[in-house]
Each structure stands twice: as C-alpha cells, then as structure tokens.
Amino acid sequence: MNKKQCLALEHNKPFIIENIDGKRLLDLMVEKNIFSTDDDEEIREAGTRKLTAEKFYDKLLKSKHGDAYTTFKTALNQNGDTYIVKELEKIEQKYAKVPDENLPDPRRAGVHAGGNSVYVSGHGNTVIAGGQHVTVNNTFRR
Known part of the structure; x- marks a missing residue:
C-alpha cells in the first residue's frame, strides 16, 4: 500500500470501522491473498461487528500486499458499500497532486x-x- 492509500484509510478510520462488516469483505481478501486463512479465522472470531471491523482494519493497514487497498475498494463495491469508497476517494483526490515526500505521515497522532x-x-x-x-x-x- 502506498502512502496516499494509507492516508485515505487513516483519515477515514472511524468511518470505516463504523460502516464495514468485515466478515462480508473477507472472501475476496482471502481469494486475492491479501489476508491469509489464519487472518480470516482471526477476524471471523473477533466477536461483535465492531470488533470484527477493527480487526479487519488493522490487518488491512498492516498488509504488505501491493493490491490490498485496491482489493478492499473492490470488495466494498461488490458488497454495495460504494459510499465508503467515495469517502476514500475524496482523500485520494485531496492528495493526488502532492508528491509523496510532501505528504503528512499517515500514522501521526x-x-x-x-x-x-x-x-x-x-x-x-x-x-x-x-x-x-x-x-x-x-x-x-x-
């Protein structure tokens, strides 16, 4: 995941956690090898919808897979969660013309x-x- 994609996720963290159902997004993430079967099991066993969403978000943000963000957006679109994709794309557009070296640290306080x-x-x-x-x-x- 690149820095702009991390920024879009970090900026929208509360919104993502409030609105995703991590279990519904898992199949594509595992199919595309973004998450392992162990990740799948851990997320599914997290308990409540909110805990599942938090675990999903954490795994997504820590993913080293180059297509993690794009696959996440695809999964959201396939599940009818296009409003979340639109929020992510607002941040993408905000930073579209900013060189990576001038971007804020996505994990800053x-x-x-x-x-x-x-x-x-x-x-x-x-x-x-x-x-x-x-x-x-x-x-x-x-």
Missing part, C-alpha cells in the same frame, strides 16, 4: 472526524464536542 464520531489519538487529550465543532486540548500532567 491527530484528530480524524468521520460520520458522527471523532477519533483522537495520542496521550492526554481532552475532547469537547458540540454540534459540528470539536475542540481538542492536550492535557499536561506533571
């Missing part, structure tokens, strides 16, 4: 908003959400 949720990474963050506005403050402890 930060805030990602998607759908009705906010994901804040990093330690000691305080989130105040109200309406369409979100304020994030670092809380420092001594």
Whole structure:
C-alpha cells in the first residue's frame, strides 16, 4: 500500500470501522491473498461487528500486499458499500497532486472526524464536542 492509500484509510478510520462488516469483505481478501486463512479465522472470531471491523482494519493497514487497498475498494463495491469508497476517494483526490515526500505521515497522532464520531489519538487529550465543532486540548500532567 502506498502512502496516499494509507492516508485515505487513516483519515477515514472511524468511518470505516463504523460502516464495514468485515466478515462480508473477507472472501475476496482471502481469494486475492491479501489476508491469509489464519487472518480470516482471526477476524471471523473477533466477536461483535465492531470488533470484527477493527480487526479487519488493522490487518488491512498492516498488509504488505501491493493490491490490498485496491482489493478492499473492490470488495466494498461488490458488497454495495460504494459510499465508503467515495469517502476514500475524496482523500485520494485531496492528495493526488502532492508528491509523496510532501505528504503528512499517515500514522501521526491527530484528530480524524468521520460520520458522527471523532477519533483522537495520542496521550492526554481532552475532547469537547458540540454540534459540528470539536475542540481538542492536550492535557499536561506533571
């Protein structure tokens, strides 16, 4: 997966996890050797839909297969989840003309908003959400 594809996934992490059914996407991912049969079993046994989606997302992001992202989008389209593909493509378009060396680190700490949720990474963050506005403050402890 290239850096732009990782950015699209990271930017949309909460939205992806909220909206995918990892079990429905597995067959194509295993068929195309993106995920192993062990990965398939681990994802299917994760439990709830959300835990399954989180496990699927983690495996996808860690995949070394060059076609992982494209196959993921194909699986989404085949399952009727085109609205997720559209969100991913918005980020792809945003960074389309930016040279890779000028792209932000896709795994940096930060805030990602998607759908009705906010994901804040990093330690000691305080989130105040109200309406369409979100304020994030670092809380420092001594």
